[in-house]
Amino acid sequence: MLSPTRYHDRFVADHAAVRAVLDEALFCHVGVVVDGRPHVLPTLHARVGDTLCVHGSTAARILAAGRSGPLPVCITVSLLDGLVIARSAFHHSLNYRSVVVHGDARLVTGAAEKGRMLDALVDRVGTDRSAQCRPPTAKELAATSVLAVDLAAETTDVALKTRTGGPIDDEADLVLGHWAGVVPVRLHAESPEPVCDLPIPAGLAPSLR
Numbered sequence: 001m002l003s004p005t006r007y008h009d010r011f012v013a014d015h016a017a018v019r020a021v022l023d024e025a026l027f028c029h030v031g032v033v034v035d036g037r038p039h040v041l042p043t044l045h046a047r048v049g050d051t052l053c054v055h056g057s058t059a060a061r062i063l064a065a066g067r068s069g070p071l072p073v074c075i076t077v078s079l080l081d082g083l084v085i086a087r088s089a090f091h092h093s094l095n096y097r098s099v100v101v102h103g104d105a106r107l108v109t110g111a112a113e114k115g116r117m118l119d120a121l122v123d124r125v126g127t128d129r130s131a132q133c134r135p136p137t138a139k140e141l142a143a144t145s146v147l148a149v150d151l152a153a154e155t156t157d158v159a160l161k162t163r164t165g166g167p168i169d170d171e172a173d174l175v176l177g178h179w180a181g182v183v184p185v186r187l188h189a190e191s192p193e194p195v196c197d198l199p200i201p202a203g204l205a206p207s208l209r
Contacts, residue, residue, distance in 0.1 A: 018151075018160045021099045022047045022077055026124060026187075030054055030147075031074040034061050045075070046120040050152040052101060053108070053117040055144055063107075063145040070104035073149065083183040086167035087176045095163050095182065103156035105147040117146050127203025 028045040031038060041062050045054045052075060056063045065071050082095035108114045118141075119130035126132070136144070151158055167180050192204045 014160065017162075018099055018158055019047060021079060021097045021160060022052065025077040025079055025099075028054065028075050028077045030062060031076070032062050032065055032071060034065050044121055044124055045077070046117065046124050047151075048117055048120050050150060051117075051148050052151055053121065053146055053148045054105075055118065055121055055146045058143055058145045060145070063147065066105055066107040066145070066147050070106055071147065073101075073103060073105045073147070075101040075103075075149065079187075080185050081164070082185050084163075084167050085179065085181055085183065087169045087173040087178040087180045091167050091169055091173075093163065093167065095165070097160070097162045100159045100161075101149060101151065101156065102158075103149040103151075103153060105149045108146040108148050111141075114141070114146050117148065118144065125204075126201065129201075129203060132201055132203075 022045070026044070027042055029040050029042050031040045033039070039062055041056065041060070043054050043056055045052060047053075054075070058064065076098065078096060078098040080094060080096055084091075084093040084095055086092045108117060118136065122130040122133070150156060166182055169180060192200045194200060
């Protein structure tokens with residue numbers, strides 16, 4: 001695991017905790033350098049064992065950059081758990097969990113592996129959703145690229161940082177009359193809004209957090 005250079009007390013060296021954050025978050029940001037310039041793409045992700053995968057259009061610059069070989073990427077996932085309100089402006093903060101992955105992404109070319117990863121991505125939006133909808137056609141598969149990063153590879157660095165608890169005010173500020181505390185933040189799925197009269201599958205109304 002990659003060790004952070006600041007706030008070492010927020011670093012968590014726990015592979016199970018890393019997997020839990022990756023599995024709870026519904027999207028990530030993928031950063032690459034293309035033609036000498038940084039590009040960051042927000043996208044859905046899925047974890048299949050120790051493999052983290054993302055997908056996108058074959059025409060996307062980030063995905064296309066992986067055709068020539070392993071592509072150095074930075075993938076970040078963040079979960080916001082609360083707003084930390086301090087007595088001083090300086091000590092306001094956030095309670096959060098974040099995972100940063102630095103590694104070499106490979107373009108998935110095998111039909112069977114690509115199919116499994118695309119199913120895993122679809123299942124992120126609803127339990128067993130990949131089995132409840134039309135599978136992709138050959139044309140749709142050709143238009144979709146999948147990048148995969150081996151989380152267990154020696155060349156992959158993974159760092160999990162987290163902050164919990166209330167504000168850390170200076171002792172001299174504790175006597176001030178300003179309110180301090182935490183405003184919890186949760187991601188909540190509302191009831192599905194159907195476009196037809198078919199019954200709503202139970203898996204499409206998940207309890208996200």
